[in-house]
Amino acid sequence: MLHGTTIILTSFAYLGLLFAIAYYADKRADSGRPVIASPYIYSLSLAVYATAWTFYGSVGRAASDGVGFLPIYIGPTLMIALWWVVLRKILRISKQNRITSLADFVASRYGKSALLGGLVTVIAVIGILPYISLQLKAVSNSFTILVQYPEIVMPAIVGAAPMRQDTALWVALILAAFTIAFGTRHLDAAEHHQGMVAAIAFESLVKLLAFLAVGVFVTFGIFNGFGDVFARAAAEPKLRAMLTPLEGVAGGYASWVWLTILSMMAIMFLPRQFQVAVIENVDEKHLNKAIWLFPLYMVAINVFVLPIAFGGLLRFPGGEVDADTFVLTLPMAEKQELLALLVFIGGLSAATGMVIVETIALSTMVCNDLVMPVLLRLRRLRLNERRDLTGLLLGIRRGAIVLILLMGYLYFKLAGEAYALVSIGLISFAAVAQFAPAILGGIFWKGGTRVGALCGLLAGFGVWFYTLLLPALARSGWLPIGLLEHGPFGIELLRPLQLFGLSGLDQINHAMIWSMIANIGAYIGVSLSVSASADEHRQASLFVDVFRQTGGSAGERFWRGTASVPDLHSLLSRFLGSAAADDAFGEYASAKGQRWPSDRLVADAGLVHHVEMQLAGAIGAASARIMVASVVKEEAPTLDEVREILDEASQVVVYSHRLEQKSRELEAATSELRAANERLKELDRLKDDFVSTVTHELRTPLTSIRAFTDILLDHPDVELEQRKKFLGIITKETERLTRLINQVLDLAKIESGKAEWIESPIDMKEVISDTLAAMGQLFREKGIKLEARLPESVSAVKADLDRMIQVMLNLLSNAMKFCDREEGWVGVTLLERDGCLQVDVRDNGRGISPEDQAAIFSKFRQVGDTLTDKPHGSGLGLHISRQIVEHFGGSMWVASEPGSGACFSFTLPVGAVAGERVA
Amino acid sequence: MSDFENKGQRFIALCMFGILLFNYPILALFNVPGTVFGVPVLYAYIFIAWAALIALMAFVAESDNV
Numbered sequence: 011m012l013h014g015t016t017i018i019l020t021s022f023a024y025l026g027l028l029f030a031i032a033y034y035a036d037k038r039a040d041s042g043r044p045v046i047a048s049p050y051i052y053s054l055s056l057a058v059y060a061t062a063w064t065f066y067g068s069v070g071r072a073a074s075d076g077v078g079f080l081p082i083y084i085g086p087t088l089m090i091a092l093w094w095v096v097l098r099k100i101l102r103i104s105k106q107n108r109i110t111s112l113a114d115f116v117a118s119r120y121g122k123s124a125l126l127g128g129l130v131t132v133i134a135v136i137g138i139l140p141y142i143s144l145q146l147k148a149v150s151n152s153f154t155i156l157v158q159y160p161e162i163v164m165p166a167i168v169g170a171a172p173m174r175q176d177t178a179l180w181v182a183l184i185l186a187a188f189t190i191a192f193g194t195r196h197l198d199a200a201e202h203h204q205g206m207v208a209a210i211a212f213e214s215l216v217k218l219l220a221f222l223a224v225g226v227f228v229t230f231g232i233f234n235g236f237g238d239v240f241a242r243a244a245a246e247p248k249l250r251a252m253l254t255p256l257e258g259v260a261g262g263y264a265s266w267v268w269l270t271i272l273s274m275m276a277i278m279f280l281p282r283q284f285q286v287a288v289i290e291n292v293d294e295k296h297l298n299k300a301i302w303l304f305p306l307y308m309v310a311i312n313v314f315v316l317p318i319a320f321g322g323l324l325r326f327p328g329g330e331v332d333a334d335t336f337v338l339t340l341p342m343a344e345k346q347e348l349l350a351l352l353v354f355i356g357g358l359s360a361a362t363g364m365v366i367v368e369t370i371a372l373s374t375m376v377c378n379d380l381v382m383p384v385l386l387r388l389r390r391l392r393l394n395e396r397r398d399l400t401g402l403l404l405g406i407r408r409g410a411i412v413l414i415l416l417m418g419y420l421y422f423k424l425a426g427e428a429y430a431l432v433s434i435g436l437i438s439f440a441a442v443a444q445f446a447p448a449i450l451g452g453i454f455w456k457g458g459t460r461v462g463a464l465c466g467l468l469a470g471f472g473v474w475f476y477t478l479l480l481p482a483l484a485r486s487g488w489l490p491i492g493l494l495e496h497g498p499f500g501i502e503l504l505r506p507l508q509l510f511g512l513s514g515l516d517q518i519n520h521a522m523i524w525s526m527i528a529n530i531g532a533y534i535g536v537s538l539s540v541s542a543s544a545d546e547h548r549q550a551s552l553f554v555d556v557f558r559q560t561g562g563s564a565g566e567r568f569w570r571g572t573a574s575v576p577d578l579h580s581l582l583s584r585f586l587g588s589a590a591a592d593d594a595f596g597e598y599a600s601a602k603g604q605r606w607p608s609d610r611l612v613a614d615a616g617l618v619h620h621v622e623m624q625l626a627g628a629i630g631a632a633s634a635r636i637m638v639a640s641v642v643k644e645e646a647p648t649l650d651e652v653r654e655i656l657d658e659a660s661q662v663v664v665y666s667h668r669l670e671q672k673s674r675e676l677e678a679a680t681s682e683l684r685a686a687n688e689r690l691k692e693l694d695r696l697k698d699d700f701v702s703t704v705t706h707e708l709r710t711p712l713t714s715i716r717a718f719t720d721i722l723l724d725h726p727d728v729e730l731e732q733r734k735k736f737l738g739i740i741t742k743e744t745e746r747l748t749r750l751i752n753q754v755l756d757l758a759k760i761e762s763g764k765a766e767w768i769e770s771p772i773d774m775k776e777v778i779s780d781t782l783a784a785m786g787q788l789f790r791e792k793g794i795k796l797e798a799r800l801p802e803s804v805s806a807v808k809a810d811l812d813r814m815i816q817v818m819l820n821l822l823s824n825a826m827k828f829c830d831r832e833e834g835w836v837g838v839t840l841l842e843r844d845g846c847l848q849v850d851v852r853d854n855g856r857g858i859s860p861e862d863q864a865a866i867f868s869k870f871r872q873v874g875d876t877l878t879d880k881p882h883g884s885g886l887g888l889h890i891s892r893q894i895v896e897h898f899g900g901s902m903w904v905a906s907e908p909g910s911g912a913c914f915s916f917t918l919p920v921g922a923v924a925g926e927r928v929a
Numbered sequence: 930m931s932d933f934e935n936k937g938q939r940f941i942a943l944c945m946f947g948i949l950l951f952n953y954p955i956l957a958l959f960n961v962p963g964t965v966f967g968v969p970v971l972y973a974y975i976f977i978a979w980a981a982l983i984a985l986m987a988f989v990a991e992s993d994n995v
Binding site for chain 2: 267
């Protein structure tokens with residue numbers, strides 16, 4: 011016999027077991043060995059999606075619509091296929107920005123807007139209330155039915171119980187106490203509830219096993235397998251239509267499609283799904299397993315829905331038993347006490363799991379995004395000065411949990427009886443679907459703005475309220491039913507169920523179409539027509555480009571302001587407690603390689619950002635921004651700072667210019683060096699040439715001397731005449747050798763700069779006259795006519811007298827050598843013009859070819875065919891002469907035409923001793 | 930990153946494939962009387978296609994060397 015006491019005791023024992031699991035998981039987490047760090051636990055915790063609605067309601071829906079319940083599970087499967095793209099991004103964003111709830115996510119995305127966070131919270135709470143009431147209804151109904159065992163009586167017939175026995179109220183209160191114990195034992199900066207997740211995963215297992223047990227019992231216990239169930243259903247004329255149900259049911263394919271879309275949104279944006287999938291996620295990699303394990307779970311829990319539904323319809327053909335209760339009533343009808351109790355526990359699992367996670371998620375949102383921002387703005391409360399706010403935060407959350415569950419109970423009392431379980435749940439699905447444009451738009455589209463999101467949410471929620479919630483209240487008798495039939499104030503166009511005359515759709519499709527048009531239209535339209543603030547731009551790029559950022563320093567770049575370290579520390583310890591604050595500061599310091607505690611007083615941007623993120627983990631992004639702003643002097647960059655930045659920039663430009671210049675100079679120096687190197691190589695080559703030429707020139711006279719001395723030595727009987735001649739040649743060659751050596755030495759001296767120059771004012775006219783006088787005898791001996799045309803007087807030049815005589819002797823002896831043999835003539839002229847003295851020495855010899863004129867001043871260059879002509883000198887004379895003239899600032903050149911003699915000329919500047927004239 | 934993008938594209942393709950499987954007109958093809966191993970055609974189709982889609986998702990999700 012099942013007794014009320016037995017059921018209650020079993021229920022409490024089960025809840026106690028859950029609490030033990032949660033406690034154990036929390037202890038393990040504290041000691042650093044978390045049990046939930048597993049993809050399997052993560053996947054099972056996601057199955058919190060399957061609530062009492064799934065457990066009892068699926069069969070109810072299947073009993074009327076056949077496969078009509080399936081889109082609610084196929085939709086999530088399709089959405090999960092996109093998780094790799096969508097949820098992974100949301101996970102990354104949430105971890106980087108320490109998001110604590112759905113509302114926090116939206117608020118944070120749109121410039122940490124407290125208003126938006128508050129709106130999302132309000133929508134979520136109001137939207138989820140029907141869903142929570144559904145759980146209360148399921149638990150209290152199943153309890154009421156089970157207590158009647160072995161009779162099967164529907165709760166509606168049992169009638170209203172007195173307050174003391176109002177099961178739903180007790181269920182609400184017990185669940186509130188249980189949730190408070192689970193979720194708000196302490197404040198976690200990361201909002202991780204490891205114990206809760208472990209318990210939820212366990213509950214997912216229990217409800218799956220319980221449902222499978224009923225399924226197996228009905229399919230193989232009452233009937234003989236799937237084939238038998240369906241065959242017997244096909245035999246019933248009433249049920250035959252349900253075997254190909256898509257044409258028969260209201261809405262048909264349109265209903266199917268909208269349910270799919272709706273549940274795709276629900277799996278992402280139900281606060282409890284966001285809580286377990288995003289907030290409680292400890293490792294992104296768990297997604298790999300969850301992507302297929304969670305859909306598999308949904309398949310498993312749905313396999314037996316149709317057999318149970320048909321089984322129920324066949325077993326209770328009179329329709330006296332509500333299809334929503336088939337799961338429980340079938341075992342009861344077959345007198346399976348223990349199975350019925352297991353089913354009740356399974357349903358309790360499904361309901362408590364949903365209620366716990368949902369209310370924790372909602373209470374976090376209410377606390378962080380609704381109450382705290384308001385309290386913090388109320389200066390009268392002086393919250394900024396309170397030492398420790400952790401107690402206050404926990405208090406608000408506990409209050410919110412109780413309040414939400416009581417409101418759920420109230421909704422159950424007001425409107426719950428009028429609808430089936432599934433319809434109640436779908437109203438909530440439609441409410442959370444309103445978040446889709448703001449969130450999905452927010453993570454993929456940078457253009458979405460705060461005002462756009464506000465307008466979209468308000469519009470969508472407004473339509474939802476008008477087309478779904480209002481009719482629910484009206485049908486329950488709390489509003490005049492005429493509102494539905496004739497529209498407000500009798501305006502037919504505004505009838506909530508046929509808005510603007512749109513009819514022929516079921517209620518959910520109708521509401522979804524209008525609310526989505528309003529929501530998406532307002533979101534995009536307003537976003538495009540108002541411009542975003544700097545804060546919004548920053549958050550938009552942080553969210554949309556989350557995969558392009560490296561590390562957690564993304565927020566720092568955008569922050570500027572000053573804050574003191576003690577202020578920040580006391581702020582953090584007020585919300586997290588002193589120990590946690592110390593941990594947070596130590597963590598930051600060690601990450602930056604600094605010491606903590608440090609004696610630094612001014613916090614850098616990174617530390618302020620770190621504190622804000624820690625705080626955001628506890629009280630949400632919007633509140634954290636307000637709190638940090640209260641101790642930080644956040645400022646726009648001043649003019650000086652801008653100037654400084656500009657200065658830095660121009661400094662860089664200057665540096666770069668300098669660098670460019672240096673590199674150009676370096677290039678020039680390099681090419682100079684290269685040229686010098688070339689010259690050095692050339693000189694080296696010239697030196698080699700010079701040495702070999704000199705050696706050659708020395709060998710010629712030596713060979714000749716050697717030859718004649720050999721002759722004289724070998725032939726002592728040479729005639730005297732001959733001997734004299736030979737000795738004459740030897741003398742001459744020796745002289746030539748001496749002269750050559752002298753000249754080489756002379757040249758070496760000049761070229762190395764070691765020659766001694768005795769500079770004094772000299773009179774060139776005198777130099778020429780003296781030279782001519784000295785050479786006169788030689789010319790006369792050779793019969794060469796020597797003519798000189800010298801001016802009366804010339805300016806003095808500064809030069810070395812001996813050297814100038816050397817030059818004149820060289821030129822004259824050359825002229826003598828090369829003038830015509832028969833009628834030799836040499837002319838010397840001196841003239842002064844353009845501040846220079848010019849000396850010309852002409853001869854009437856055969857002249858010099860143009861090719862040779864340039865080369866004639868080189869060392870050892872002798873004009874003429876060296877093979878046939880006997881060399882007439884060392885080949886150094888002209889070279890040395892030119893060096894001497896150039897040393898005194900003059901120049902030397904030759905002008906000649908082959909066949910008509912040559913004219914060697916040189917000039918000397920008179921400037922050095924200007925004005926001094928020599929008589 | 931290209932591996933990741935590749936994986937993402939495979940999932941998007943799977944999602945589109947799933948939308949095709951569970952929608953008009955493919956669904957209508959199986960909305961006919963008759964049974965497969967005693968199970969109505971439509972129910973059998975939905976569960977088999979569903980399981981196949983999940984198998985494909987498992988394959989893509991667990992493959993590391995995409």
